[in-house]
Amino acid sequence: MSLRNIFRTVRSTHSYLLRYNYLGASFSNYKSVVPLSTNIPALKDEKVKVTFVLNDGKRIETEAKVGDSLLDVVVNNDLNIEGYGACEGTLTCSTCHVILKQEDFDRLPEEASDEERDMLDLAYGLTDTSRLGCQIIMSKDLDGLEIQIPETINDARS
Amino acid sequence: MRRRFCQLNLGAVNSKRNITTTAQCQQADGLELGVNSKQRTCPVHQRPRSTHAALETPVFGTATSSAKSWEEVPGPKPLPLLGNTWRFAPYIGNYSVEHVDKVCLSLREQYGDCVKMAGLLGRPDMLFVFDAREVERVFRSEDGAPHRPAMPSLNYYKHVLRKDFFSAEENCAGVISVHGDSWSAFRTKVSRVALSVSAAAQYTEPVAEVADDFVYRISKIRNKDLETPDDFLNEIHKWSLESLSLIALDTRLGCFDACAGSDSQRLIDAVNTFFLCVGELELRAPWWRLYPTRMFKQYVAALDTILSVTLKYVERALEDSKTGGNKSLLQELVTAAGPRVAAVAALDMFLVGIDTTSNAVASILYQLSLRPAVQEKLYEEITKVLQNRPMRPGDVNQMPYLRACVKEVLRMFPVVVGNGRQLTKDTVICGYHIPKGTQVIFQHYVMSNSEENFVSASEFRPERWLLKTSGKHHAFASLPFGFGRRMCLGRRFAELEIHTVICKIVQAFRMEYHHELLDYHIHPMYTPNGPIRLKMIER
Ligand code: HEM
Ligand code: FES
Numbered sequence: 001m002s003l004r005n006i007f008r009t010v011r012s013t014h015s016y017l018l019r020y021n022y023l024g025a026s027f028s029n030y031k032s033v034v035p036l037s038t039n040i041p042a043l044k045d046e047k048v049k050v051t052f053v054l055n056d057g058k059r060i061e062t063e064a065k066v067g068d069s070l071l072d073v074v075v076n077n078d079l080n081i082e083g084y085g086a087c088e089g090t091l092t093c094s095t096c097h098v099i100l101k102q103e104d105f106d107r108l109p110e111e112a113s114d115e116e117r118d119m120l121d122l123a124y125g126l127t128d129t130s131r132l133g134c135q136i137i138m139s140k141d142l143d144g145l146e147i148q149i150p151e152t153i154n155d156a157r158s
Numbered sequence: 159m160r161r162r163f164c165q166l167n168l169g170a171v172n173s174k175r176n177i178t179t180t181a182q183c184q185q186a187d188g189l190e191l192g193v194n195s196k197q198r199t200c201p202v203h204q205r206p207r208s209t210h211a212a213l214e215t216p217v218f219g220t221a222t223s224s225a226k227s228w229e230e231v232p233g234p235k236p237l238p239l240l241g242n243t244w245r246f247a248p249y250i251g252n253y254s255v256e257h258v259d260k261v262c263l264s265l266r267e268q269y270g271d272c273v274k275m276a277g278l279l280g281r282p283d284m285l286f287v288f289d290a291r292e293v294e295r296v297f298r299s300e301d302g303a304p305h306r307p308a309m310p311s312l313n314y315y316k317h318v319l320r321k322d323f324f325s326a327e328e329n330c331a332g333v334i335s336v337h338g339d340s341w342s343a344f345r346t347k348v349s350r351v352a353l354s355v356s357a358a359a360q361y362t363e364p365v366a367e368v369a370d371d372f373v374y375r376i377s378k379i380r381n382k383d384l385e386t387p388d389d390f391l392n393e394i395h396k397w398s399l400e401s402l403s404l405i406a407l408d409t410r411l412g413c414f415d416a417c418a419g420s421d422s423q424r425l426i427d428a429v430n431t432f433f434l435c436v437g438e439l440e441l442r443a444p445w446w447r448l449y450p451t452r453m454f455k456q457y458v459a460a461l462d463t464i465l466s467v468t469l470k471y472v473e474r475a476l477e478d479s480k481t482g483g484n485k486s487l488l489q490e491l492v493t494a495a496g497p498r499v500a501a502v503a504a505l506d507m508f509l510v511g512i513d514t515t516s517n518a519v520a521s522i523l524y525q526l527s528l529r530p531a532v533q534e535k536l537y538e539e540i541t542k543v544l545q546n547r548p549m550r551p552g553d554v555n556q557m558p559y560l561r562a563c564v565k566e567v568l569r570m571f572p573v574v575v576g577n578g579r580q581l582t583k584d585t586v587i588c589g590y591h592i593p594k595g596t597q598v599i600f601q602h603y604v605m606s607n608s609e610e611n612f613v614s615a616s617e618f619r620p621e622r623w624l625l626k627t628s629g630k631h632h633a634f635a636s637l638p639f640g641f642g643r644r645m646c647l648g649r650r651f652a653e654l655e656i657h658t659v660i661c662k663i664v665q666a667f668r669m670e671y672h673h674e675l676l677d678y679h680i681h682p683m684y685t686p687n688g689p690i691r692l693k694m695i696e697r
Contacts, residue, residue, distance in 0.1 A: 086302070088346065090353040092645035114555055115355050115650070121633045122641065124298065152298070 048143040052079060055151040066140060070133035070147065071096050081149055089134035091115050096133035097123040099148040105129040108136065125150045225586045228593055231285065233274030234265070258680055259575060262286065262601050272588040282307075282580065284597045285587065290611055290635040292587050293600045296579060297634065297641045303342045304644040305580040307597045308335040311439045311446065311454070312509070315461055323465075324502070332502040333647060334509055347495040348503045349647060357487055358650035359551040364404050365654055366549040369662040372397040375414050376663070380694055385672075388689035391520050398516035399426060399508075401655045406504040406511075407471035408478070408488045421467055425508075428463035431456055433513055437682050461505075468504040472497050511648045514573055515655055517683035520690055522567045522660055524676065527669035527692045529618065536560055536664045537697070544665070554657045562620035564656055568638040570618065573683045575603040577640050603684065606636035667694040 046066040050073060053059050064073040071085045074096075087093035097120075100108075108131070112120060116135045123130060133147070265273050271289040287293055312335040316324045324331040329343035336344065351357060375397075379387055386393075396413040403411045403425075411422035435457035439446055446454035475488040476497055485493070491500040526533055536559060543556045554560065578599040585592050592598065609615050611632045612622070622631065639646035646652065663669075670693040676686040 086300075087643050087645070088350065090349045091355070092349075092353065092649075093642050113355060114561065 046140060048138055048140060048145070050138070050142075050145045050147060052081075053146060053148045054081065055149055064138045066138050068138050070098060070136045070138070073138065074133065083152055084149070085134060091119050091132070091134070094119045094123040094132060095152070097125070097150055098131055098133045098136070099127050099150055100129045100131060101146055102129055104142075104145055105131070107141065109139065109141070123150075124152060224589075226590050228274075228591055228596075231272060231274040231588075231590045231592075232269040233276065234269075259603050259678065259684065262288075262576075262604050266601070266604055272590065282595050282597050284599055285592055286576075286599050286601055287587060288601050288604050288608075289588060290605050290632040293605070293637075294632075294634040296585065296587060296598060296600075299585065300579070300642050300644075301582055302643065303338050303582070304642060305337045305582055306644055307578050307580050309436065311436065311457065312461075314447075315458060319458060320461075320465075327496070327498050330498050330502055332506045334506045344499065344502075345643070345647070347499055348491065351487055351490045351494065352503070352647050353650055355650060357490070358654050361405055361487075361651070361654060362549055362551040362553070362658070364410075365401055365658050366662065368397065368401045368404060368410075369659040371400075371414055372659060373662050373666045376667070376694055377696070383693065384695055385691045385693050388691065390690045390692070391516065391685075394516040394520050395430070395512060396426065397659065398512045398519070398655070399429060401659075402507060402511050402515070402651070403471075405487060405651050406507045407468060408475050408486045409471055421470070424463055425467050428460040428467075429508060429512055431460035432464065432509065435460065464508050465501070465505050468508070469501045472501045472504065475500070507648055511652070513683055515648075515652050517685040518564075518568065518573045518652070518656055519659060521571050521573065521678075521685055522564060522656070523663065523669065523692060524671065524686050524690055525567050525571070525618065526563070526660075526664070527671040528675075530668070530670075532563065532618075532620065533664060533669060536563060536660075540661050540665050544661075549658065549661070554654070554661070557657070557661070558624055559620060560657055560661060562623035564653075564660065565623045565636075565638075566618060566620040569606045569612070569636040571678055571684055572602050572606060572636070572638050573685065574638065575680060575684045576601050577637065600637075602635070602637060605632075608635070611635035666697060668697055669694060 047063045048066060049061065050064045050070075051059055051061045052074075060079060062073065062077045062079070064070075065076075068076065069089060071089050073079075074081055074084055083095050085093075086095045089096070112131060112135065116132050120126065120130060120132055123132070127150075130150075136142075138145075265286060266288045271287070272292070273286040273288075275284040275286065287296070316331055316335055329340050329347075331340055331344065333341055333345055333348070372393075375393065376386065379390075379393065381387065400411055400413040403409050403413075403422075411425065412420070413422050413426060416422040416426060435453050438453055439457060445451050450458075472488065472492065475486065476492055478489065488500055488504070491503060526536075539557050539559045543553055576599045578597055580597050581592060581594050584594050585598075587598065605611055607615050612635065613631070634641070639649045639652070671691070672693060673691055674688075676688045676690075678684055679687040681687070
């Protein structure tokens with residue numbers, strides 16, 4: 001292909017660009033309308049109580065909206081747990097690792113999916129009652145859930 | 159349900175101090191690191207299951223004071239090298255590029271768990287890491303925008319040549335060859351859609367249809383001995399492109415019977431040209447930096463074609479999305495982030511999503527053809543789940559052995575032999591101060607084939623992935639899709655496509671291989687070297 005042709009291609013790409021600039025503008029307002037969250041929207045604004053136990057022993061009691069994931073709960077309540085939920089719930093990081101009490105673990109409605117388990121294997125300080133917080137969806141049944149946030153490698157280092 | 163979790167007692171996490179051998183291992187390593195010996199004292203490495211163990215030992219001690227300097231990291235004398243990283247895989251000039259796998263094994267033999275490759279012409283120094291625990295540490299200390307070294311030629315295309323397009327809107331350059339805030343903003347827009355497990359499952363049926371067509375195609379292209387033709391890999395590429403277009407462009411391109419001049423043929427040609435050129439451009443002397451070589455022009459033209467075809471389909475998806483109904487992934491992306499983001503995301507997916515997946519499938523089929531017993535077991539599992547009905551979302555989740563076989567092939571023959579990060583801050587690795595900006599390359603091929611990380615590493619044992627206790631393998635040794643915020647964006651689709659097509663092929667054929675065993679080479683995916691002539695016998 002000659003240089004001239006390259007320039008021609010540039011120009012034709014350019015015209016796309018102009019068209020799409022326009023479309024981009026007209027569609028940009030959708031951004032705020034369409035929730036990207038994968039959560040099941042809560043029908044009612046029901047709330048349940050959950051307790052986070054941080055690795056320094058500090059307990060934080062808070063309310064969680066039914067239908068939110070545990071990751072949402074951490075984010076929405078500004079719990080500021082360092083490094084928690086780095087991949088924003090897309091199952092690529094395992095930083096949202098939580099440890100549950102056996103009875104809580106058993107009463108979760110769903111077992112970990114294959115995708116969750118693959119990431120869970122990579123969680124730091126894995127236990128038999130470990131789950132990933134971004135995959136646990138709050139329901140009425142989970143009222144009173146106690147969630148232990150394990151230490152991270154960074155805690156261990158300092 | 160099977161559980162793969164480790165030993166540790168439930169509930170007792172806090173009280174149980176599970177001090178493993180890790181502490182001693184680490185210390186022993188520390189002593190050895192300076193020496194050019196590769197004798198390891200601990201045969202098995204375990205990650206601490208109780209984090210308390212870690213606290214009491216210097217396992218994660220970035221004990222900065224005791225760390226040695228960058229100058230002391232062992233490694234070969236600087237070699238006169240030319241540009242050499244292609245995509246995620248590292249290449250080392252002077253050595254035979256196709257056999258970096260073997261080169262890395264011997265580097266490790268000679269120098270130990272971390273090896274410095276310095277004095278690389280026109281590029282930052284590299285550090286090869288062969289210790290899974292160090293890989294874990296680097297990954298875990300990642301910040302919000304991990305930097306993965308990428309292809310300079312694509313960099314040039316996106317940021318210089320077509321700057322107008324890729325920077326016309328804010329954060330619209332994509333994820334490949336993009337870094338920092340710009341990467342992060344784009345990734346956030348795309349990953350919630352692309353990595354959603356349910357979004358991928360939605361494609362089960364159409365992806366299964368493409369797989370059915372491919373099975374039909376295989377039965378047609380076999381020779382009189384029922385063997386697949388020499389260019390079977392190219393046929394697999396077509397399947398891969400067809401499947402990915404379905405996902406990224408909402409479209410059946412018709413790759414299996416594409417005619418000249420059609421969009422599908424143009425896209426197939428462009429993607430092929432891209433594969434062909436990118437290896438050459440990245441591995442050989444970068445003349446293109448000085449003037450547009452012939453190869454470089456072809457490369458740019460191919461990228462332009464891919465971009466314009468994707469734009470066209472995005473536009474169509476835009477039209478369709480106005481009519482309502484169930485939203486496809488592309489429509490989700492368009493509505494959530496705008497058409498340009500969707501088009502650039504599709505471009506990136508085409509650039510890295512086709513040959514990775516097809517080479518993985520080629521490798522899996524070849525490995526299965528050598529193992530009739532494994533095929534039988536798979537066949538049994540598949541028929542039990544499907545019972546002669548079409549595939550539905552969730553079926554693959556009932557096929558643990560299938561998933562395990564795929565993992566096992568990707569462990570022994572990872573299509574991407576190494577992954578890497580360019581350090582965004584000074585970091586201590588293997589007891590050395592490694593300066594910011596160094597490219598750290600995790601040698602997964604070596605790690606996932608090493609006895610230290612996997613028991614009987616040289617044996618093909620899918621069962622190891624089904625064990626309740628995770629056995630003895632270090633979870634960070636085999637990471638075929640990477641890890642963390644920058645993990646493979648197409649992993650859900652890749653897994654869906656691979657599981658589906660392997661399922662369909664095993665269901666339809668018994669596979670045999672009657673030629674000389676194939677060696678693997680890096681081309682630039684890690685793939686069997688030679689024609690993949692599989693005898694496909696109808697079941
Ligand atoms: C067997 C098939 C595949 C393998 C083994 C594979 C492997 C990888 C690896 C190792 C990375 C680097 C991850 C990291 O830095 O931690 C990556 C990144 C990526 N992959 Fe894949 N991949 C495959 C298929 C696909 C497919 C089908 C797509 C597209 C649909 C895709 C899209 C991407 C993208 C866009 C990135 C860059 C992500 C970023 O930098 O933010 N991959 N892949
Ligand atoms: S937030 Fe990353 S896996 Fe849950």
